[in-house]
Amino acid sequence: MHQRPSFWYAAPAFAFFALFAALPMVLVVVLSFTSWDGLGTPQPNGVDNWARLADDGQAYDAVGRTAILMVVSWLVQTPIALLIGVWAAGRQRSRAVLSSIFFLPLLLSTAAIALLWQVMLDPNFGVLQSLGGPLGDVQFLGNPSIVLYTVAFVITWQYVPFHTLLYQGAARAIPKTLYEAATIDGAGRVRQFFHITLPQLRYTIITSSILMIVGSLTTFDTVLILTNGGPGTASRIAPLHMYITGFSGFEMGYASTMAVLLVVVGTGLSLLVMRVTGFRSMTSQQEGA
Amino acid sequence: MFRRSRTHALITMVAMVAAVAACGTSGPAAGSGGGGSFKVWALQDPVLNPIEKTSVEGSGGTLETFGNDPYKQKLRVAIGSPNAPDVFFNWGGGNLKEYVDADKIADLTPLLDENPSLKSAFLPSVLDGAKINGKYYGLPMRGMQPVVLFYNKDVFSAAGATPPTTWDELLALVDKFKAAGVQPIALAGSQAWTELMWIEYLLDRIGGADVFKNIRDNGPAGWKDPAVLEAATKVKELVDRGGFGTNYASVGYDVGGASTILAQGKAAMHLMGSWEYVNQLGQSPDFVKNGKLGWVPFPTLPGGKGKPDTVVGNASNYYSVTSASKTLDASKKYVATALNDEKYVQSLIDAGDVPAVTGVKDKLAKAANSEYTTWIYELVEKASVFQLSWDQDLTADQSTKMLTQLQELFLGKTSPQAFVDALAAG
Numbered sequence: 043m044h045q046r047p048s049f050w051y052a053a054p055a056f057a058f059f060a061l062f063a064a065l066p067m068v069l070v071v072v073l074s075f076t077s078w079d080g081l082g083t084p085q086p087n088g089v090d091n092w093a094r095l096a097d098d099g100q101a102y103d104a105v106g107r108t109a110i111l112m113v114v115s116w117l118v119q120t121p122i123a124l125l126i127g128v129w130a131a132g133r134q135r136s137r138a139v140l141s142s143i144f145f146l147p148l149l150l151s152t153a154a155i156a157l158l159w160q161v162m163l164d165p166n167f168g169v170l171q172s173l174g175g176p177l178g179d180v181q182f183l184g185n186p187s188i189v190l191y192t193v194a195f196v197i198t199w200q201y202v203p204f205h206t207l208l209y210q211g212a213a214r215a216i217p218k219t220l221y222e223a224a225t226i227d228g229a230g231r232v233r234q235f236f237h238i239t240l241p242q243l244r245y246t247i248i249t250s251s252i253l254m255i256v257g258s259l260t261t262f263d264t265v266l267i268l269t270n271g272g273p274g275t276a277s278r279i280a281p282l283h284m285y286i287t288g289f290s291g292f293e294m295g296y297a298s299t300m301a302v303l304l305v306v307v308g309t310g311l312s313l314l315v316m317r318v319t320g321f322r323s324m325t326s327q328q329e330g331a
Numbered sequence: 332m333f334r335r336s337r338t339h340a341l342i343t344m345v346a347m348v349a350a351v352a353a354c355g356t357s358g359p360a361a362g363s364g365g366g367g368s369f370k371v372w373a374l375q376d377p378v379l380n381p382i383e384k385t386s387v388e389g390s391g392g393t394l395e396t397f398g399n400d401p402y403k404q405k406l407r408v409a410i411g412s413p414n415a416p417d418v419f420f421n422w423g424g425g426n427l428k429e430y431v432d433a434d435k436i437a438d439l440t441p442l443l444d445e446n447p448s449l450k451s452a453f454l455p456s457v458l459d460g461a462k463i464n465g466k467y468y469g470l471p472m473r474g475m476q477p478v479v480l481f482y483n484k485d486v487f488s489a490a491g492a493t494p495p496t497t498w499d500e501l502l503a504l505v506d507k508f509k510a511a512g513v514q515p516i517a518l519a520g521s522q523a524w525t526e527l528m529w530i531e532y533l534l535d536r537i538g539g540a541d542v543f544k545n546i547r548d549n550g551p552a553g554w555k556d557p558a559v560l561e562a563a564t565k566v567k568e569l570v571d572r573g574g575f576g577t578n579y580a581s582v583g584y585d586v587g588g589a590s591t592i593l594a595q596g597k598a599a600m601h602l603m604g605s606w607e608y609v610n611q612l613g614q615s616p617d618f619v620k621n622g623k624l625g626w627v628p629f630p631t632l633p634g635g636k637g638k639p640d641t642v643v644g645n646a647s648n649y650y651s652v653t654s655a656s657k658t659l660d661a662s663k664k665y666v667a668t669a670l671n672d673e674k675y676v677q678s679l680i681d682a683g684d685v686p687a688v689t690g691v692k693d694k695l696a697k698a699a700n701s702e703y704t705t706w707i708y709e710l711v712e713k714a715s716v717f718q719l720s721w722d723q724d725l726t727a728d729q730s731t732k733m734l735t736q737l738q739e740l741f742l743g744k745t746s747p748q749a750f751v752d753a754l755a756a757g
Contacts, residue, residue, distance in 0.1 A: 079429065079727070079728070080407035080408065081407065081410065081411060081429065081430065081433040081435065082411065082433050100735075160583075160586075161586075163581070164581070164582075164586070164588065165578035165581050165582060165588075166578070166582065166588055166591070166592055166597070167588070167591070181577075181578055181580065181581060182581075183521075183580075183581035184521075184578050184579075184580035184581030184582075185580070186580075186742060186744065269521070269581075270521070270522075272521050272580070272581070272738060273520070273521065273580035273581060273738065273742055274580075274735075274738040274739045274741075274742045274744055275735060275738070275739065276742075286731060287731070289404055290727065290730075290731045291727050291728035291730075291731035291732070292407060292429075292727040292728060293728050
């Protein structure tokens with residue numbers, strides 16, 4: 043009989059979690075029922091913040107923008123990362139070289155990436171602008187109806203390599219025997235992809251999707267540096283709205299209310315994705331294994 | 332306007348790197364120093380820091396400096412905690428008022444009453460920037476930063492134009508430059524405070540200084556004053572007329588976008604704080620040295636209620652003393668003696684600043700860039716009102732909301748009426 047490890051094995055992890063995740067979260071919940079401008083002591087104000095949130099058009103808009111960003115980055119990143127990942131799982135040398143180049147954005151910090159794209163897209167002195175052509179006149183960062191997609195593009199550029207890496211590893215773990223059997227049965231490459239590779243990558247797709255969804259819910263630094271929510275509020279997504287409320291307006295209580303909402307939505311979404319996809323059952327994808 | 336000094340800092344760093352190098356490092360002073368010595372907090376600024384350091388340490392204090400963006404947050408957290416500074420750099424106005432209301436700041440009025448010569452050492456309009464509820468809570472510790480209209484002389488002479496003195500002339504110039512294929516006015520519209528300067532001046536020219544004073548003192552309902560709507564309408568007209576070109580929404584000031592197109596002649600005018608001069612001197616030295624950079628006061632608006640000599644901008648930065656300071660007397664003594672000290676003032680002038688100290692015109696005239704600095708000095712000296720930038724004069728939450736609405740107005744996403752309604756709703 044295999045003996046389960048004692049609870050004490052998990053104690054350090056629990057302690058860290060309690061101190062650095064649970065405790066701050068509790069404090070934020072407490073703050074969300076107060077009015078505090080950072081000076082003096084927080085004044086309890088009941089559910090005022092929550093009533094205000096229910097009534098705050100800008101907060102709704104910000105959440106809407108986050109939703110758009112989430113959907114767009116998932117829709118764009120998943121197929122790209124999946125295809126490149128599967129391709130890069132091959133063992134030829136050319137793929138290794140190309141993959142290494144492709145993974146370069148992973149080595150750059152978010153701040154560097156945001157600044158880089160800001161300079162590239164500058165309307166007067168940007169690279170695109172100086173190249174001329176039809177793209178030179180597009181206001182990628184200045185047009186309120188385009189800017190959110192520009193942000194999604196930059197985030198995609200930054201994170202596709204990471205998700206590609208996930209898919210590459212998972213694709214390499216698929217047993218060769220499956221493909222050999224399929225070849226004997228006469229299945230072509232396309233059928234092999236849809237009937238073996240995709241089903242085998244199912245849990246990787248779910249993991250990567252949860253990372254993307256929760257990631258776009260908390261994306262902040264890229265937008266802060268790239269657009270600071272602008273022009274106007276066109277790219278002011280929920281976390282940035284929270285930051286501006288808290289650290290420019292110093293309405294810490296109200297900003298905490300938004301933070302609680304984000305935590306609840308984020309947790310809810312990842313639970314939902316797991317339930318819908320049956321991730322929790324952890325059944326094997328291989329017959330007989 | 333908290334970000335402005337950073338640009339100022341970055342640019343002057345380039346221009347005056349030699350000066351800084353000669354003065355040694357200017358990083359944060361180490362730790363707490365000797366017992367009883369007071370602690371001063373200021374913003375990182377390669378030009379000012381060595382001057383501040385000499386002054387503070389000469390009086391037995393220690394100087395700690397912070398990067399621009401975290402400064403306000405750090406100050407918020409520190410004040411009221413045992414780690415609070417004894418003396419700190421601030422912008423005066425409503426920003427300082429929040430600390431005063433929380434009872435964190437020492438009243439300097441008795442100090443000024445005891446020393447009439449100290450009070451008369453500073454320009455009254457600037458000293459008033461830190462006057463809250465009739466009491467003084469800070470003393471100016473650096474140069475004045477009024478907002479003025481800069482222009483490119485080459486572009487003007489090519490178009491046969493003269494700088495505008497009235498609003499109508501400005502509008503006529505917009506059409507003229509547009510026809511000539513030049514962007515009439517450079518605007519770093521990705522940062523709301525650059526847009527703020529326009530409506531600050533317009534509201535003052537239209538309705539006088541009392542309109543904003545009422546908003547600040549009596550709450551958001553004051554935005555309903557008809558003068559606000561008129562100012563917002565004039566902003567919209569200027570935007571719709573093509574005054575700022577088409578791509579201002581993503582032009583930034585910190586990266587030098589707006590200043591560069593002015594220097595390169597792609598734009599004709601640029602409304603900016605007085606630091607723009609030092610900025611241009613660093614980025615486009617030939618443009619300034621060949622005398623191609625011109626400057627005039629903001630145009631007047633005939634028929635408006637405001638006094639035509641009013642200026643807006645940052646009057647100065649101030650040193651305030653925290654009321655819980657353990658070295659209250661030493662800290663007060665420092666701000667009372669060091670800021671109008673002859674040597675301190677002279678070093679400010681040498682660094683290109685225009686100190687808010689009375690009677691320095693002769694000194695300015697002898698220093699470098701005297702044509703510009705004496706003009707700035709006279710502009711402020713003659714001004715009947717120095718309106719502090721709204722984002723510093725309102726409380727942080729009101730100012731954040733106002734800047735958001737203002738950007739929407741400049742983008743055309745909000746009508747002038749909706750702008751007023753949103754602000755009045757608080």
